[in-house]
Every structure is written in C-alpha cells, then in structure tokens.
Amino acid sequence: MPVKNRLAELQDEIAGWRRDIHAHPELMYDLPRTSGLVAAKLREFGCDEVVEGIGRSGVVGVIRGRSDRRGRAIGLRADMDALPIIEATGLPHASKHPGKMHACGHDGHTAMLLGAAKYLAETRNFDGTAVVIFQPAEEGGAGGKAMVEDGLMERFGIHEVYGMHNMPGLPVGEFAIRTGPIMAATDDFEIAVTGKGGHAAKPHECIDTVLVASQIVVALQSIASRGIDPLKQVVVSVCTVETDSKASNVISQHVRLRGTVRTLDEAVRDRAEAQFRRIVEYTAAAFGARADISWRRGYPVTDNAPDQTGFAAEVAEGVSGRVQRDVAPMMGGEDFSYMLNARPGAYIFVGNGDTAMVHHPEYEFSDAAIPFGSSWFVGMVEARLPAT
Numbered sequence: 001m002p003v004k005n006r007l008a009e010l011q012d013e014i015a016g017w018r019r020d021i022h023a024h025p026e027l028m029y030d031l032p033r034t035s036g037l038v039a040a041k042l043r044e045f046g047c048d049e050v051v052e053g054i055g056r057s058g059v060v061g062v063i064r065g066r067s068d069r070r071g072r073a074i075g076l077r078a079d080m081d082a083l084p085i086i087e088a089t090g091l092p093h094a095s096k097h098p099g100k101m102h103a104c105g106h107d108g109h110t111a112m113l114l115g116a117a118k119y120l121a122e123t124r125n126f127d128g129t130a131v132v133i134f135q136p137a138e139e140g141g142a143g144g145k146a147m148v149e150d151g152l153m154e155r156f157g158i159h160e161v162y163g164m165h166n167m168p169g170l171p172v173g174e175f176a177i178r179t180g181p182i183m184a185a186t187d188d189f190e191i192a193v194t195g196k197g198g199h200a201a202k203p204h205e206c207i208d209t210v211l212v213a214s215q216i217v218v219a220l221q222s223i224a225s226r227g228i229d230p231l232k233q234v235v236v237s238v239c240t241v242e243t244d245s246k247a248s249n250v251i252s253q254h255v256r257l258r259g260t261v262r263t264l265d266e267a268v269r270d271r272a273e274a275q276f277r278r279i280v281e282y283t284a285a286a287f288g289a290r291a292d293i294s295w296r297r298g299y300p301v302t303d304n305a306p307d308q309t310g311f312a313a314e315v316a317e318g319v320s321g322r323v324q325r326d327v328a329p330m331m332g333g334e335d336f337s338y339m340l341n342a343r344p345g346a347y348i349f350v351g352n353g354d355t356a357m358v359h360h361p362e363y364e365f366s367d368a369a370i371p372f373g374s375s376w377f378v379g380m381v382e383a384r385l386p387a388t
C-alpha cells in the first residue's frame with residue numbers, strides 16, 4: 001500500500017486547510033475557530049456522527065465501514081492547539097494572531113487527519129468503525145486526558161488508538177517508531193528554601209539560602225548518577241534560581257528553585273520523586289533551613305504497545321518503504337500518553353525534513369509530508385479492520 005493516489009490528489013486541498021489553520025492559531029482549550037472548522041469539514045465529508053465538546057473543546061468524527069462483522073473500532077488522533085510564540089517565518093500564511101503560532105505542526109496533524117477522514121468517508125473500504133479524534137490543549141493542558149476522562153474510549157467503543165507527530169530532521173516520507181516508551185513522563189517542581197536573611201558580612205547570624213539551594217542543586221544530580229539504574233533514563237534539570245534580594249550585600253531569606261524531571265518508566269519516575277523529596281528535605285535540614293516542595297505530575301510515559309507498534313511500522317513500510325523501527329526515545333512529553341494508557345496503540349513520527357525544530361519561531365510544517373501522514377492514518381484503519 002504505497003501513498004494513496006487519491007490522497008496525493010487531495011494534497012493541495014489538504015495543504016489549503018493546513019495553511020488556513022496555520023494563519024489562525026488558537027491556544028489550549030480555547031479553539032472555537034479550529035474546532036468549528038474541523039466539525040464542519042467532518043460533516044461535509046459525510047461522517048456518520050460528529051460530536052463536539054468532548055474534553056471541553058475536542059471533536060470526534062465516526063466513520064462506519066462497509067460492514068461491521070468484527071464490531072471493532074480504531075481511534076486516530078490529531079491535536080489542534082498552537083503555542084504562545086511570536087511567529088518569525090514571514091510566510092504568506094503566517095499567524096494573523098501575534099503571539100500565537102502553530103510551531104509544533106498541530107496544524108499539519110489536524111489537516112492530515114481531516115484528509116484521512118475525507119478519504120475514509122468516501123471509500124469506506126473496511127470492516128468496522130474509524131473514530132477520528134481531534135484533541136485540544138496538547139501543549140501543557142492535558143487535553144488528551146480531558147477527552148479520556150470525558151468517556152472518549154467507552155462512548156465510541158474504541159479498541160485501539162493511534163497518534164502521529166511530525167519530526168524535523170527526519171526526511172519527508174520517512175517514519176520512525178519504537179516499541180515501549182517513546183516519549184517521557186514530565187514532572188515539574190518548585191522548591192521554596194527558607195533560611196534566615198541578613199547582612200552578607202554577618203553570615204554566622206544568618207542561614208544562607210543561596211548556599212543551601214546550591215547544595216540542593218548539586219545533590220539532586222546524584223539521582224541520575226547514583227540513584228537510578230544506569231541502564232534506565234532520567235533527566236533532572238534545575239532551571240531557575242530566584243532570590244528575594246538582588247543586592248550583593250544581602251543574604252536572602254528565601255530562594256526558589258524550579259525545574260523538571262523526565263523519565264521513561266513509571267517505576268523509575270516514582271523512585272526519582274522519592275529520592276528528590278528526601279534529598280531536598282534533608283539537605284535543607286542539614287543547614288538549618290526549610291524546604292517546601294511543590295511537585296506537579298505532568299504527562300505520563302508515552303508507551304507504545306508491542307503488537308500495535310508492529311502493525312504501525314508495517315503500514316508505514318507500505319506507505320513509503322522507509323521506517324526506523326527502533327528510534328531512540330525522546331525526553332519530551334506528549335499527552336497522547338493518556339490515550340495509550342486507556343487503550344493499546346502506537347505513536348509514530350513522520351518526517352518533516354530539514355526545517356527548524358518544533359517550538360522554534362521559524363518552524364514550518366512541511367506540506368510535502370501530507371500524503372505520507374494521511375496515507376498512514378488511512379492504512380491503519382484498512383490494515384486493522386480489513387474489508388471482508
């Protein structure tokens with residue numbers, strides 16, 4: 001199954017939708033134009049059901065195949081939200097909303113899945129049900145979680161779920177995937193260190209929060225080097241240090257540290273958090289200071305199920321013949337993880353070619369990737385629900 005001819009024919013039309021979405025970026029859950037456009041297109045294509053407002057502003061389209069002997073449904077997911085970035089591409093279809101930009105290619109994901117929906121609604125050459133899922137708030141708002149909690153899987157009877165993300169640096173037409181963890185769990189923290197402020201020339205009358213915070217920063221690096229199995233991955237990054245006073249002759253009463261912990265395994269995640277709490281608390285205590293930790297659990301590990309990953313790679317192989325089947329996992333986060341925790345499935349990268357990295361102000365989704373991405377979505381339905 002190479003790139004579908006029909007999808008190659010539709011490329012310009014799909015690219016037109018993509019550029020329109022690109023020019024009108026919206027953030028988080030606040031996606032009236034984008035979700036409205038998606039729902040209108042799905043209705044125009046003749047989807048059997050179009051439901052808005054799942055997970056606040058998510059949209060779901062249901063396309064029934066020619067038959068339904070197996071009674072199975074496949075979910076295909078795209079994300080619709082943009083980022084708070086000032087676009088610097090200078091393109092004719094650049095953002096019309098200053099400070100908002102489709103810098104992660106979610107415009108492309110949405111357009112590719114719309115293209116697949118149009119094709120599936122035209123052809124219906126499968127046995128079962130295709131459920132196209134358009135989610136809000138991937139960029140930090142857990143829109144995927146909101147949709148799952150809103151009953152997405154049960155309501156539409158979804159058995160398996162598949163997602164895709166474009167990848168700059170990977171040639172257009174190439175796919176990359178792996179079984180098991182492909183994206184990290186992302187936890188954020190803030191540590192408030194309280195000591196005793198005072199005159200910098202009288203440190204013995206103070207509890208120096210900068211010294212304590214420095215010890216904490218150094219000690220936290222022992223999680224990765226000593227606390228976790230060296231064959232497992234963990235990143236501990238302390239990213240900001242903030243003192244009460246900016247003066248050079250004042251010992252600050254308070255220091256705040258902020259950062260993130262990334263892991264690829266839930267057991268490692270729990271262990272890293274426990275070590276983190278112990279190190280911070282006792283290091284502060286050792287110097288007579290106090291540390292209050294606020295720990296925010298972010299997205300879980302994006303974990304590709306073995307069987308579904310195998311199918312996803314085979315379909316990709318059929319589309320372009322170019323698939324890396326054991327790509328290195330990434331330490332970024334992805335809230336498709338919530339859907340993969342609810343149902344088995346897989347998440348694949350599609351090449352975006354030699355462009356700026358996602359989240360960069362000069363990033364641009366490559367329209368040349370559209371036939372590959374749309375063909376893969378379609379192929380997953382036709383391969384997992386073959387017409388009988």
Ligand SMILES: [Zn+2]
Pocket residue numbers: 104139358359
């Ligand atoms: Zn992103």
Ligand SMILES: [Zn+2]
Pocket residue numbers: 104105106138165358
């Ligand atoms: Zn993204």
